[in-house]
Amino acid sequence: MRVMITGIDGYLGWPLALRLGALGHTVGGIDTMFRRQWVKDVGSCSATPILTMPQRMQLYSEFVGNRLAFWQSDLTNYQEVLKIYGEFKPDAIVYLGEQPSAPYSMIDAEQAISTQSNNILGTLATLWAMHRVCPKAHLLKLGTMGEYGTPHCDIPEGRFPKGSYWSQLTADGTMGTTHQDLSNLIFPRCAGSWYHLTKVHDSYNVEFACRAWNLRSTDVMQGPVYGTRTEELKNEDRMATRLDFDEAFGTIINRFCVQAVLGIPLTVYGAGGQTRGYLPLEDSIRCMVLALEHPPQLGEYRTFNQFDRTYTILHLANEVVAAANELGITVEIGAHENPRIEAEHHYYNPDSSGLRAIGYHPIACMRSVLKEMIKDILPHETRLQNYADAVAPKTKWR
Amino acid sequence: MRVMITGIDGYLGWPLALRLGALGHTVGGIDTMFRRQWVKDVGSCSATPILTMPQRMQLYSEFVGNRLAFWQSDLTNYQEVLKIYGEFKPDAIVYLGEQPSAPYSMIDAEQAISTQSNNILGTLATLWAMHRVCPKAHLLKLGTMGEYGTPHCDIPEGRFPKGSYWSQLTADGTMGTTHQDLSNLIFPRCAGSWYHLTKVHDSYNVEFACRAWNLRSTDVMQGPVYGTRTEELKNEDRMATRLDFDEAFGTIINRFCVQAVLGIPLTVYGAGGQTRGYLPLEDSIRCMVLALEHPPQLGEYRTFNQFDRTYTILHLANEVVAAANELGITVEIGAHENPRIEAEHHYYNPDSSGLRAIGYHPIACMRSVLKEMIKDILPHETRLQNYADAVAPKTKWR
Numbered sequence: 001m002r003v004m005i006t007g008i009d010g011y012l013g014w015p016l017a018l019r020l021g022a023l024g025h026t027v028g029g030i031d032t033m034f035r036r037q038w039v040k041d042v043g044s045c046s047a048t049p050i051l052t053m054p055q056r057m058q059l060y061s062e063f064v065g066n067r068l069a070f071w072q073s074d075l076t077n078y079q080e081v082l083k084i085y086g087e088f089k090p091d092a093i094v095y096l097g098e099q100p101s102a103p104y105s106m107i108d109a110e111q112a113i114s115t116q117s118n119n120i121l122g123t124l125a126t127l128w129a130m131h132r133v134c135p136k137a138h139l140l141k142l143g144t145m146g147e148y149g150t151p152h153c154d155i156p157e158g159r160f161p162k163g164s165y166w167s168q169l170t171a172d173g174t175m176g177t178t179h180q181d182l183s184n185l186i187f188p189r190c191a192g193s194w195y196h197l198t199k200v201h202d203s204y205n206v207e208f209a210c211r212a213w214n215l216r217s218t219d220v221m222q223g224p225v226y227g228t229r230t231e232e233l234k235n236e237d238r239m240a241t242r243l244d245f246d247e248a249f250g251t252i253i254n255r256f257c258v259q260a261v262l263g264i265p266l267t268v269y270g271a272g273g274q275t276r277g278y279l280p281l282e283d284s285i286r287c288m289v290l291a292l293e294h295p296p297q298l299g300e301y302r303t304f305n306q307f308d309r310t311y312t313i314l315h316l317a318n319e320v321v322a323a324a325n326e327l328g329i330t331v332e333i334g335a336h337e338n339p340r341i342e343a344e345h346h347y348y349n350p351d352s353s354g355l356r357a358i359g360y361h362p363i364a365c366m367r368s369v370l371k372e373m374i375k376d377i378l379p380h381e382t383r384l385q386n387y388a389d390a391v392a393p394k395t396k397w398r
Numbered sequence: 399m400r401v402m403i404t405g406i407d408g409y410l411g412w413p414l415a416l417r418l419g420a421l422g423h424t425v426g427g428i429d430t431m432f433r434r435q436w437v438k439d440v441g442s443c444s445a446t447p448i449l450t451m452p453q454r455m456q457l458y459s460e461f462v463g464n465r466l467a468f469w470q471s472d473l474t475n476y477q478e479v480l481k482i483y484g485e486f487k488p489d490a491i492v493y494l495g496e497q498p499s500a501p502y503s504m505i506d507a508e509q510a511i512s513t514q515s516n517n518i519l520g521t522l523a524t525l526w527a528m529h530r531v532c533p534k535a536h537l538l539k540l541g542t543m544g545e546y547g548t549p550h551c552d553i554p555e556g557r558f559p560k561g562s563y564w565s566q567l568t569a570d571g572t573m574g575t576t577h578q579d580l581s582n583l584i585f586p587r588c589a590g591s592w593y594h595l596t597k598v599h600d601s602y603n604v605e606f607a608c609r610a611w612n613l614r615s616t617d618v619m620q621g622p623v624y625g626t627r628t629e630e631l632k633n634e635d636r637m638a639t640r641l642d643f644d645e646a647f648g649t650i651i652n653r654f655c656v657q658a659v660l661g662i663p664l665t666v667y668g669a670g671g672q673t674r675g676y677l678p679l680e681d682s683i684r685c686m687v688l689a690l691e692h693p694p695q696l697g698e699y700r701t702f703n704q705f706d707r708t709y710t711i712l713h714l715a716n717e718v719v720a721a722a723n724e725l726g727i728t729v730e731i732g733a734h735e736n737p738r739i740e741a742e743h744h745y746y747n748p749d750s751s752g753l754r755a756i757g758y759h760p761i762a763c764m765r766s767v768l769k770e771m772i773k774d775i776l777p778h779e780t781r782l783q784n785y786a787d788a789v790a791p792k793t794k795w796r
Contacts, residue, residue, distance in 0.1 A: 078507045109476045109526035113519055120518060120599070121511055124592075128507035153564065153578035161566055166551065166580065169561035180551035182564065188583035189602065194522075197606060201518070201599040204587065208595055212739050212795055341610050397610055 003292065004028045004090040006075055006097030006126070009053055010035055012142070012225065012284060013096045014241045018232040019285050020292075021064035028069035028088045030081075030097060034118075035242075035249075038104065044246035044390035047258050047377050048228060051238060059238055075122035082129045085137075092138040092292050093130070097122060098198065102146070103339075103395040104248040105195035112194040119198035120205070127209040138295040139217040140288060141206055143199045145277055145305060145350065147221060149190030150343050155350035158203070158219060158303020160185050192342055193397070203303075210301035217300075218291045223307030226253030227281035227369050228376040241281075243377070246390035253278065253316055255391065257373045260324040261381050262388055265334030269393065271344035272314035277307025277352065280369045283362055287355050294358045305352040308362040323370035339393045401690065402426045402488040404473055404495030404524070407451055408433055410540070410623065410682060411494045412639045416630040417683050418690075419462035426467040426486045428479075428495060432516075433640075433647075436502065442644035442788035445656050445775050446626060449636060457636055473520035480527040483535075490536040490690050491528070495520060496596065500544070501737075501793040502646040503593035510592040517596035518603070525607040536693040537615040538686060539604055541597040543675055543703060543748065545619060547588030548741050553748035556601070556617060556701020558583050590740055591795070601701075608699035615698075616689045621705030624651030625679035625767050626774040639679075641775070644788035651676065651714055653789065655771045658722040659779050660786055663732030667791065669742035670712035675705025675750065678767045681760055685753050692756045703750040706760040721768035737791045 003020050007013045008029025017027045033053065039045060051059060053070065060068040069088060073080045075097045085093075098119040099105065105115040123141070130137055148155045156164075160182040167180060186207065189200040202219075209215045233239045244250040245258035247267075256266050279287070287306050296302040311319075317333045324331045338344065377384070401418050405411045406427025415425050431451065437443060449457060451468065458466040467486060471478045473495045483491075496517040497503065503513040521539070528535055546553050554562075558580035565578060584605065587598040600617075607613045631637045642648040643656035645665075654664050677685070685704050694700040709717075715731045722729045736742065775782070 078511060082507075109480075109523065109530075112526060113474075113476060113522055116522055116603075117515065117519055121515055124511055124514055125507065128510060132507075151580070151583055153580060160564065160586070163567035164564060165567070166558065166562055166564050168559055169563070182549070182551060182586065185549055185586035185588060188558070188580065188586065190583060191602065191606065192610075194603075194606075197599075197602055200602055201595075204589065204595055204598055205592075208589065208592075212590075214796075398612075 001091045001292065002026045002089060004030065004085065004088055004093045006030045006093065006095050008070065009033060010096055011242050014056065015230045015233055015281065015285050016094060016288055017060065017068065018063065018239065019230065019289060021060060022232055023289070028090065030071045030073050030075060030084060032074050033072060038099070039244060039246065039249050042104065042246050042248045042390060044244065044249070044387050046242035047245050047380055047384055048240040048243045050240055050242050076118060076125055078125040078128060081125050082132060085129045086133040090134055090137050092140060093126065094140045094288060095123060095126060096142050099195065101248045102193035102195045105193050106395050106397055115195050116198050120201050123202045124205055127205065127215065130215055131209070131213045135213065135215060136298065138292065139206065139215065140291055141202065141217055141219050143203055143219050143221045144196060145221045145223045145307060146196040147189045147191055147200045147203060148350065149192055150346040150348055151188065151190060152347055156187055157305050157351050157354050158221065159187055192340065207301045210299055214299040216296045216298050217302065218296060219301065219303045220291065221303060221305045222284065223277035223279055224251040224253065225279060225281055225284045226251065228373050230282045230285050247393045247395065252313065256317060256320040257370060258377055258384060259391060260320055260329060260331045260374055261377045262384055264388060264391055265332040266317045266320060267334055267336050267391065267393060268313055268317050269336050269340060270338030272312060272317065273345040274313045274342055275310050275346065275348040277305070277310045277350060279306065279308040280364050282364065283308055287360055290355060290358050290360055304354040305350050306355060307352055310348055319366055320370055323367055324374055327371060327374055336393055339396045341397045399423045399489045399690065400487060402428065402483065402486055402491045404428045404491065404493050406468065407431060408494055409640050412454065413628045413631055413679065413683050414492060414686055415458065415466065416461065416637065417628065417687060419458060420630055421687070426488065428469045428471050428473060428482060430472050431470060436497070437642060437644065437647050440502065440644050440646045440788060442642065442647070442785050444640035445643050445778055445782055446638040446641045448638055448640050474516060474523055476523040476526060479523050480530060483527045484531040488532055488535050490538060491524065492538045492686060493521060493524060494540050497593065499646045500591035500593045503591050504793050504795055513593050514596050518599050521600045522603055525603065525613065528613055529607070529611045533611065533613060534696065536690065537604065537613065538689055539600060539615055539617050541601055541617050541619045542594060543619045543621045543705060544594040545587045545589055545598045545601060546748065547590055548744040548746055549586065549588060550745055554585055555703050555749050555752050556619065557585055590738065605699045608697055612697040614694045614696050615700070616694060617699065617701045618689065619701060619703045620682065621675035621677055622649040622651065623677055623679050623682045624649065626771050628680045628683050645791045645793065650711065654715060654718040655768060656775055656782060657789060658718055658727060658729045658772055659775045660782055662786060662789055663730040664715045664718060665732055665734050665789065665791060666711055666715050667734050667738060668736030670710060670715065671743040672711045672740055673708050673744065673746040675703070675708045675748060677704065677706040678762050680762065681706055685758055688753060688756050688758055702752040703748050704753060705750055708746055717764055718768055721765055722772055725769060725772055727772070734791055737794045739795045
């Protein structure tokens with residue numbers, strides 16, 4: 001398979017490239033290299049030292065045995081994207097090339113507008129380029145579980161499932177008509193930041209392209225990913241993917257593990273009852289490969305809710321404390337006013353059966369992944385102390 | 399009230415400015431003047447001769463007695479928008495400044511991307527500017543009934559109403575659990591073009607701004623508007639608002655009336671069973687004024703489905719034929735392969751009780767409005783014959 005990865009220099013893009021290469025696929029990549037700059041802009045760096053893109057291309061050749069095709073390009077430049085897809089002729093495009101931070105998108109108008117511009121218009125340019133030069137390719141698009149927010153009801157995978165109906169209680173308290181077919185309509189989204197909203201907008205745009213142009217897509221609503229390792233990254237330190245821990249780009253478990261190493265009380269926001277679905281990095285890569293190996297039909301728009309299981313923030317904090325303790329490190333849990341606007345106790349029951357149906361089996365217990373992460377971060381403690389200021393929440397939603 | 403109208407030079411913007419001025423409100427306007435260029439780009443013009451913006455400002459002063467504040471600015475330029483709202487200090491912003499054509503957005507990547515960029519990023523810049531300099535202003539945002547598409551169920555106003563539940567038929571054909579509260583979630587959208595999708599994205603963005611920042615907004619899902627006249631436009635020809643009839647910017651009834659005058663068989667697409675909600679121009683202006691006079695609470699995101707009643711395309715064509723016949727003009731109904739992707743026979747039952755609850759009473763019978771329109775277009779027949787090529791559908795969805 002010829003797979004183009006947009007955002008190949010990112011946390012998920014790089015390990016996915018190595019996995020696909022190891023499996024014998026031909027891999028291409030596009031990246032603006034914006035992510036490295038954004039993280040610098042917020043005063044931080046990757047906890048794991050990472051190679052430059054030219055070094056990564058060299059390493060990829062050594063490891064996989066053939067060349068990684070790479071373009072440093074802006075995905076919002078339609079003419080460039082058209083040319084690249086036309087040259088590479090992808091069987092699949094894994095679209096990871098978006099600004100991925102909710103807090104970054106809430107800093108000010110400039111960041112909100114550039115986030116929506118980059119994410120929405122980049123995806124739109126890719127849809128048009130696919131329509132023009134590779135209409136049979138499979139678009140594996142990274143969304144987020146955050147598109148749904150936390151509604152007071154079960155969350156299906158992307159759309160209302162077959163046989164879904166809506167009804168309304170009448171004034172006398174009885175149920176109204178139930179002949180209101182919702183099947184296949186987009187399930188209501190309730191996103192919590194300008195960043196999360198871009199993923200909602202992308203979902204609607206991608207769904208339309210499948211309906212209007214017969215494209216095919218898997219839209220992945222992924223929960224936060226944690227971890228430093230995949231099968232390939234275990235080989236040697238030079239393989240490492242980035243690991244962010246600042247308040248903007250560091251996702252929660254990664255951030256907690258760095259805090260544990262730096263002796264910073266874990267930054268639990270508010271009551272800590274916020275519940276989300278999480279999965280380890282190795283599982284994220286396996287799920288994406290499974291989706292690529294089981295593509296949808298032409299014209300099909302398919303959604304997977306991609307996570308292992310759900311946890312509250314407080315549960316995660318306690319797990320990190322326990323993992324650190326097992327390594328002889330004492331960690332405290334801090335209390336922070338919640339900078340976000342979100343429910344801190346809520347119902348949460350998302351379906352995630354789609355990936356399991358095509359073969360996803362969660363592979364690791366969280367505790368062992370957390371210990372592995374802390375051990376990977378420990379050698380960098382002295383360097384990371386210089387960036388400790390980047391950890392505390394500064395960006396407020398209001 | 400101090401009201402800022404974005405897109406003040408447009409079909410709705412100009413008559414709304416005159417109405418608000420006549421009612422004693424202070425009116426400001428922003429426009430890039432892109433619309434005039436876009437219509438030229440597709441080889442067409444306004445059927446009604448219209449004044450330039452400086453002439454309109456002069457006329458406004460004569461008619462209303464005070465000055466119309468006007469800025470020729472790009473709404474996607476956040477710094478400019480911030481400055482303008484800061485100077486004008488609006489109590490309400492009526493946001494009409496979007497690229498409004500579905501076919502235009504389907505021409506090619508360039509038009510699709512510029513449409514999404516202009517519409518989404520412009521609205522986003524306005525939300526940030528409101529947050530910074532006029533957080534109590536009422537945003538009256540123009541959406542479209544086309545956001546919903548034509549689902550197999552009733553369409554509420556914007557969100558699932560209070561007491562809404564969803565359930566799913568179980569394998570044995572009985573209804574599953576009904577304790578799945580959907581209240582207040584965005585009702586599923588199913589838009590049919592890159593343009594319509596911008597309105598969906600705007601709705602989600604505006605809803606979030608109300609939730610996160612306590613802004614207030616009325617989101618108007620409007621059906622296609624038709625007509626040449628409002629109370630103010632009846633005064634004299636110089637008052638005229640634009641009237642487009644080309645395949646891209648001409649909405650269906652306006653296009654049919656010009657076709658009737660030019661002797662072109664009415665361009666019914668496909669089976670003609672497509673059903674939508676319509677309203678006359680005078681009603682559209684009255685509805686917007688009603689919404690401004692009955693603003694939502696701070697933090698409230700309110701949606702109105704804005705139309706008089708629903709008709710099939712074939713019914714509209716027959717009405718135009720009948721109106722023309724009454725004026726001694728013979729009109730044929732043509733048959734065109736449908737360039738769009740849409741259902742040509744479908745269930746359609748949208749709620750529109752919100753505006754009626756605050757005082758909207760439809761004022762005119764369609765037949766009389768159609769005759770008025772045809773009479774207004776007749777004097778321009780010779781000039782418009784030069785643009786007859788712009789009428790036939792050229793832009794295909796696939």
